[in-house]
Amino acid sequence: MTTETAGPLEASDSGPSSTGSRTTMILGIVTLLALGVLVLFGLILSPADENQGDAVRIMYVHVPSATLSYVGCFMTAIGSAVYLWRKSQWWDLVAYASAEVAALFTAFTLVTGMLWGRPTWGVFWVWDARLTSEAMLMLLLLGYLAVRGLAADYQVRAKRAAIVGLLLVPNVFIVRQSVQWWRTLHQTPTLSLAGAEIQGLMLFSLFTGFVAITLVFVWMVIHRFRVAWLEEQVDAEGLDTAIAERRAEGVAS
Amino acid sequence: MIAFVVAAATGTWPYVAAAWAVVFGGMGVYALVTVVRGRRLSKRVPPEKRRWS
């Protein structure tokens, strides 16, 4: 019975009692170190900007947050596509975990963007194409998470969510291209294939931002995936313990 | 030191501090919530289903 096998968790061979593992522990330590380096370079060692002064330091968290939110959206779309194709729960949960983390980073992008806009542009918000499309992305991600929360069988929820998840890619593309396609208050990308409009310690600080925030993103998606996985196990357990037992033998790895 | 504190409280620094606080605070809270959820759920799931590789 489940109660027996799940029994005391203290024993070392009873599996981890959390979503942590050796890999995520090491990843977590490296992530914390990277965040320390980001603080050191982003807030202390890097110089102020000629025009913007210290407000430029917001870029070191704003731009990586935005980039990783796009990555999360792409992962959600890929997970959604594979789910629709193969009905693989693993990929569905990858999509779910990525979407939630992407929503978090999109929120960071919006908030840091507003806090950057006020001292530089003079306003927190304008409805230009970049800011408007970014707001739409946030709403689409919230919509995705809301669809997942609606009462329905797992497969129905997963399928609905996957369809919303696929819409994230065109939305990200619009956000990305908005500053090229339309007239916007938001500036065009500083880093592009044509080169970087930023040098020295400022460029390095932005680089440390990308590294640190990427590590945070990976750590978060892994843990969030495991939480989602455990949730499904708890659900499945209540459904039919006998079936759960039988299946577990075939799946445990 | 005093000069630094005064300088930090004026101009654009409050915005910089707020932006970084939102990101670092948000990441910390989300990480904490996720870990706590994982620990709670782990107690309800048989160990053979939560061996992370």
Added chain:
Amino acid sequence: MELTPRTGPDSEGGQTSAGSPRRKRRMSLPAMALLVAVVAIGGFVMVKALGSATTFYRNADEAVAQHNSLGVKRFRLQGTVVPGTVVQTGDGVTFEIAYNGVPITVHHVGDPPEMFKENQAVLLEGHFDADGTDTYDSDLMIVKHSEVYKEKQKERLNEAEVNGQMPVTTMRSGS
């Protein structure tokens, strides 16, 4: 059927019918409310986007060319602050902006943003003056900064600080 990953939809088809414990765990009302809110706000944002995002602003030369059709209608204007034209007034600031060599005189009411300075691209909200000249009355000024970043030079730090915080020092006292 949803017990484990990597299994197809073929197995245990009857298990997910009514009475599944999943239904109890999912809180459908808050999710439904969130969904409704998202759709409503999404609609609002779409309308906003279609209305203003695509022609977000007119450059100074376009605004002058379209002066007759624009009349005193409100629109956003973009241009670069012409050096030596900035004059502080009682309730704001007067200056010229130009784009493609076409200048417009701007009467702005209110404090300009901190980054406002000569040769800076600015975005203004307002309308052409009713007297028919190419004069623009603005009540909202936004600094349009570029994607280029450059280290503030240490030796010029003090001077830059003064200029940055007090754009007035570079203004002429009269015109």
